[in-house]
Amino acid sequence: xxxxxxxxxxxxxxxxxxxxxxxxxxxxxxxxxxxxxxxxxxxxxxxxxxxxxxxxxxxxxxxxxxxxxxxxxxxxxxxxxxxxxxxxxxxxxxxxxxxxxxxxxxxxxxxxxxxxxxxxxxxxxxxxxxxxxxxxxxxxxxxxxxxxxxxxxxxxxxxxxxxxxxxxxxxxxxxxxxxxxxxxxxxxxxxxxxxxxxxxxxxxxxxxxxxxxxxxxxxxxxxxxxxxxxxxxxxxxxxxxxxxxxxxxxxxxxxxxxxxxxxxxxxxxxxxxxxxxxxxxxxxxxxxxxxxxxxxxxxxxxxxxxxxxxxxxxxxxxxxxxxxxxxxxxxxxxxxxxxxxxxxxxxxxxxxxxxxxxxxxxxxxxxxxxxxxxxxxxxxxxxxxxxxxxxxxxxxxxxxxxxxxxxxxxxxxxxxxxxxxxxxxxxxxxxxxxxxxxxxxxxxxxxxxxxx
Amino acid sequence: xxxxxxxxxxxxxxxxxxxxxxxxxxxxxxxxxxxxxxxxxxxxxxxxxxxxxxxxxxxxxxxxxxxxxxxxxxxxxxxxxxxxxxxxxxxxxxxxxxxxxxxxxxxxxxxxxxxxxxxxxxxxxxxxxxxxxxxxxxxxxxxxxxxxxxxxxxxxxxxxxxxxxxxxxxxxxxxxxxxxxxxxxxxxxxxxxxxxxxxxxxxxxxxxxxxxxxxxxxxxxxxxxxxxxxxxxxxxxxxxxxxxxxxxxxxxxxxxxxxxxxxxxxxxxxxxxxxxxxxxxxxxxxxxxxxxxxxxxxxxxxxxxxxxxxxxxxxxxxxxxxxxxxxxxxxxxxxxxxxxxxxxxxxxxxxx
Numbered sequence: 001x002x003x004x005x006x007x008x009x010x011x012x013x014x015x016x017x018x019x020x021x022x023x024x025x026x027x028x029x030x031x032x033x034x035x036x037x038x039x040x041x042x043x044x045x046x047x048x049x050x051x052x053x054x055x056x057x058x059x060x061x062x063x064x065x066x067x068x069x070x071x072x073x074x075x076x077x078x079x080x081x082x083x084x085x086x087x088x089x090x091x092x093x094x095x096x097x098x099x100x101x102x103x104x105x106x107x108x109x110x111x112x113x114x115x116x117x118x119x120x121x122x123x124x125x126x127x128x129x130x131x132x133x134x135x136x137x138x139x140x141x142x143x144x145x146x147x148x149x150x151x152x153x154x155x156x157x158x159x160x161x162x163x164x165x166x167x168x169x170x171x172x173x174x175x176x177x178x179x180x181x182x183x184x185x186x187x188x189x190x191x192x193x194x195x196x197x198x199x200x201x202x203x204x205x206x207x208x209x210x211x212x213x214x215x216x217x218x219x220x221x222x223x224x225x226x227x228x229x230x231x232x233x234x235x236x237x238x239x240x241x242x243x244x245x246x247x248x249x250x251x252x253x254x255x256x257x258x259x260x261x262x263x264x265x266x267x268x269x270x271x272x273x274x275x276x277x278x279x280x281x282x283x284x285x286x287x288x289x290x291x292x293x294x295x296x297x298x299x300x301x302x303x304x305x306x307x308x309x310x311x312x313x314x315x316x317x318x319x320x321x322x323x324x325x326x327x328x329x330x331x332x333x334x335x336x337x338x339x340x341x342x343x344x345x346x347x348x349x350x351x352x353x354x355x356x357x358x359x360x361x362x363x364x365x366x367x368x369x370x371x372x373x374x375x376x377x378x379x380x381x382x383x384x385x386x387x388x389x390x391x392x393x394x395x396x397x398x399x400x401x402x403x404x405x406x407x408x409x410x411x412x413x414x415x416x417x418x419x420x421x422x423x424x425x426x427x428x429x430x431x432x433x434x435x436x437x438x439x440x441x442x443x444x445x446x447x448x449x450x451x452x
Numbered sequence: 453x454x455x456x457x458x459x460x461x462x463x464x465x466x467x468x469x470x471x472x473x474x475x476x477x478x479x480x481x482x483x484x485x486x487x488x489x490x491x492x493x494x495x496x497x498x499x500x501x502x503x504x505x506x507x508x509x510x511x512x513x514x515x516x517x518x519x520x521x522x523x524x525x526x527x528x529x530x531x532x533x534x535x536x537x538x539x540x541x542x543x544x545x546x547x548x549x550x551x552x553x554x555x556x557x558x559x560x561x562x563x564x565x566x567x568x569x570x571x572x573x574x575x576x577x578x579x580x581x582x583x584x585x586x587x588x589x590x591x592x593x594x595x596x597x598x599x600x601x602x603x604x605x606x607x608x609x610x611x612x613x614x615x616x617x618x619x620x621x622x623x624x625x626x627x628x629x630x631x632x633x634x635x636x637x638x639x640x641x642x643x644x645x646x647x648x649x650x651x652x653x654x655x656x657x658x659x660x661x662x663x664x665x666x667x668x669x670x671x672x673x674x675x676x677x678x679x680x681x682x683x684x685x686x687x688x689x690x691x692x693x694x695x696x697x698x699x700x701x702x703x704x705x706x707x708x709x710x711x712x713x714x715x716x717x718x719x720x721x722x723x724x725x726x727x728x729x730x731x732x733x734x735x736x737x738x739x740x741x742x743x744x745x746x747x748x749x750x751x752x753x754x755x756x757x758x759x760x761x762x763x764x765x766x767x768x769x770x771x772x773x774x775x776x777x778x779x780x781x782x783x784x785x786x787x788x789x790x791x792x793x794x795x796x797x798x799x800x801x802x803x804x
Contacts, residue, residue, distance in 0.1 A: 174539045174619050176532070190618075209556065209624040211532045213539075216618040221569075 002082035004034045004113040006058075006065040013109050015061075015274060017097045018249055019054045024088040025242035026052045031147045034067045034082040034113075043088075044148050049281040050239045051150035060273025063108070082113070084142035086124070094126050094138045104130045114139075150279040152266045157257040159227035161191075165247035165254050165269075168193075171215045172241050178210060182237040183284070186229050190216045195237055223253055233261050234283040243267050243278045250274075261285055453627070454518035455483055456549040457510040462540040464764065464784070465509040468502070469534035471761040471795075475500055479530035480633065481625075484523050492530070493636065497754045501638050502795040508784065510548075524550070525628035528559065536561050536621035543619075556624050563619040568612045639798045641779060644771035645730045645746035648687045649712045650780075653762030656695070659706055660759065663697040664752030670701040682802050683755055686747035687772050689713050689731060690739035697752070714769055746772035748801035758797050766795075776801050 008016065019041060023030050026043040033040040039062075042053035058065040069080050099105065108129040115122045128136040171193050175182075179195035186192065194214035219225040247254045250271050258265035261284025268277045459465060468490070472479055476492040488509065490502040506515050517524065540546035543565040551560045650656060660683060667681035684696040684705075691713060696705030713735070716726055726732060737744035761768075761782050771779040782795040 170617070174621070176535055208529070211536060211624070212620075212622040213536070214620045214622075216620075218615055220613070221615050 002034070002113065002115055003066070003068040004082055006039065006111050007063045008109040008111070009063050010106055012061055012063070013095060013106060014098055015250075015272075017092070017095045018246060019274070020088055020092050020095060022242055022246035023052055023054070024092065026050055026239065028088055029085050030088045030091065031083060031085045031145050032142070033147055035080070036067055039065070042147065042149065044150070050236065051279040053149070053277045055275040057273045057275070083145055083147050084124070085145035086140055086142050090140055094140070103132050104134045106130050150264065152257070152264055152277070152279050154257060154266070156259060158259045159231065160255065160257045161225040161227055162223040162253055162255040163221065165244040165252070167217060167221050168244045168254070169248050171217065172237070172244065174215050175213050175237065176211045179213065179237055181234055182240050183232050183234045185232045186219065186225065186227055188229070189219050191219055191222065191225060192216045231260065232284050233258055233265065235265060235280045239278070239280050246276070258282060453524060454516060454550065455524050456514070456516045456547065457506075458514035459509065459540060459546040459548060460507065460511040461509050462537060462543065462546055466534060466537040466541050467763045468509070469530055469537055471763060472500060472502070473530040473534050474757040474760045477529060477531060479528045479533075480628065480636070481526045481528045482523060483517055483526070485517060491636070497751070498758050499639065499798040500795055501798070504784070504793045508793050521630060525630070525633050526550075526559070527626040527628055529623065529625075532623050533559065536623055539563050539565075539619050539621060553622065557627050559623045559625050561621040561623070563621070565617045565619060566614055567617070569615055638796070641773055641777055643729050643731065644779065645734050645774045646687045646689055646772040647713060647731055648691070648693055648770055649714055650768040650770050651693065651708050651711060653759050653768065657756060657759040657762060659695060660752065661756055663695065663704060664756065666702065666704065667697045667699045667752070670699050680751055680753045682749045683752050684747060684749055685778065686745045687770065688739060688744045688746070689735035690744070692739065694745070746774040748772060748775065748778045748799070749804060750778060750799055750801065754799070758799065761795060
């Protein structure tokens with residue numbers, strides 16, 4: 001039974017609203033994770049090609065923040081954090097933006113979690129303390145969830161630039177509203193952003209072909225621009241717009257990091273106690289600019305059939321008995337504050353045996369395995385175990401469970417691998433997931449895992 | 453086949469395409485020596501035949517047109533062209549040219565825009581931690597890291613600075629063969645019964661839309677969704693224009709008076725010819741004689757789209773052919789010859 005309560009000043013409330021508005025552009029549910037020193041909201045979109053996370057620091061963002069997870073509730077495999085998910089729309093209807101009401105404007109917001117094992121309903125209680133003694137109370141039902149974090153290794157970044165979001169918004173303003181994709185490259189002191197749509201049209205429908213718009217701006221407009229010239233990297237325009245719209249509202253300079261096409265790109269910015277990270281999958285010609293030497297790991301990755309997570313899991317469990325061949329810093333995108341430090345410098349709290357045959361250059365997905373970005377199919381969900389089934393993190397979670405239960409921990413720690421803090425999961429009875437896929441998962445979870 | 457021109461008046465061009473795009477998706481754009489024509493012939497609704505002298509939208513000196521027939525006929529998605537032109541409105545220079553990408557002919561609009569930075573990133577703060585992101589790259593990636601830093605610039609900017617943006621909009625078009633358009637002719641109509649200069653299109657549009665809305669609301673929803681209400685527009689040769697709508701539930705009308713019935717150019721028609729015109733017979737009737745009014749019934753929604761041309765603040769002469777058609781001659785303001793730059797709208801009258 002976790003205890004979580006925090007309160008927010010009006011300004012923070014508006015920021016929370018802005019964050020939720022931004023997250024809502026990625027998917028309709030948001031995962032909320034509470035830790036001792038932070039609250040994290042994250043969204044993974046339905047096609048699993050985009051991940052957005054906002055981390056609110058306990059000290060910097062909240063008026064007060066308290067989180068406690070009693071020892072007795074930390075069973076094996078259950079990390080010291082609380083996770084749940086909610087419909088963003090439900091939250092948005094509670095956390096409204098600036099309103100015109102003067103007298104009864106919100107003065108303070110208090111949020112408290114009601115989680116009791118003996119109660120049938122678990123709720124998030126939100127109290128808006130307004131002027132003139134008006135108090136608005138909301139109770140939101142949350143769902144248990146397993147949080148997936150996209151993983152992005154900043155140390156492997158080979159291309160990086162930083163710019164005021166205003167300039168990016170001016171660029172996207174020129175794009176046709178129906179444009180779907182965005183190609184970014186640089187050439188001779190210019191950075192070129194091209195919007196396009198990969199729509200199949202037959203020859204007669206030339207006029208229905210989408211307009212290509214390309215906007216070239218000077219590299220001088222960037223705070224700094226460190227990227228390989230003529231490296232085309234393609235992302236989804238809608239996601240990009242969602243990020244820059246929020247960054248512009250927050251008035252924060254965006255930093256963009258990536259390696260090469262088909263590897264994830266991360267957009268990040270921090271402001272006043274809030275850290276944001278957006279990890280977007282990229283497309284493009286993966287092999288175009290890569291020296292031959294670096295292709296070897298990809299080839300081996302291709303040899304490992306990874307259409308379904310079954311095979312991936314097997315690979316992972318097999319390799320887990322092998323001595324880890326190398327130590328790599330593998331960090332979760334939104335690890336706990338200082339996760340990077342913990343991830344790279346300690347190895348005691350959890351372990352992740354790196355699969356020998358798959359090198360995670362960027363770790364968001366195993367190299368070149370595009371299918372992992374596909375919509376998960378239902379067969380996969382039939383596996384009678386918690387399956388995350390979308391990226392490396394998924395395997396890690398499975399491993400974490402075993403690790404905590406058995407001998408793998410010892411074995412792995414002997415080899416001092418770099419570790420990933422486990423993705424968390426929290427279950428509450430009677431909080432039914434809403435999507436069919438999730439429901440299936442839930443059935444298994446309730447049957448096999450969830451005993452309090 | 454070659455076409456290239458600098459835009460001289462992107463704002464006008466943008467407004468023109470906006471007005472045209474409300475009536476149809478595909479526009480026949482005919483580039484000739486000295487004249488550019490835009491024609492929209494929708495399956496249903498109002499036709500527009502517009503002709504503009506080249507210098508109304510392009511810089512005449514930069515207008516290059518090369519073709520065997522001396523004419524280039526294009527089918528242009530007018531909405532896309534309009535959206536593209538919006539980028540050019542505030543630009544320092546913009547060029548439109550016909551080009552090709554693969555097998556797809558394109559109208560490529562290249563826009564140079566410049567603006568001033570506010571100097572907000574002028575603090576000169578360089579984050580050394582960010583400046584060497586490739587420093588930690590090891591082993592196999594070392595080679596790539598070297599390439600990655602092809603361009604780097606410390607963020608030391610002082611004060612506002614001019615920044616230039618180059619925007620390229622590529623609009624796919626279709627080049628029409630002469631045979632494809634030889635069957636297209638501007639409609640021919642008999643001489644109008646009444647010709648009158650319309651009042652402010654903005655006012656006319658607002659009132660028309662209000663009437664249309666009232667009529668739609670008063671009808672049953674099932675009927676309203678399929679048939680849009682018909683406006684009755686009528687005018688006489690004594691400076692009066694009447695806008696009316698009638699349904700089972702209501703009957704409303706607005707009347708403008710003291711409008712101008714423009715005189716006809718004696719250089720074009722002899723006095724004898726003018727006297728033979730139906731409009732002169734209508735003028736002879738007294739201003740309170742109902743027979744002196746020429747009336748047309750037009751679709752309310754379509755009329756609203758036609759009136760969107762008001763954004764160009766033109767002078768509009770409406771020609772009424774009683775119970776047959778309404779023809780609008782829309783003359784654009786500006787220094788160019790009004791006779792040359794004219795948009796002609798052909799609106800059919802619905803039967804009562």
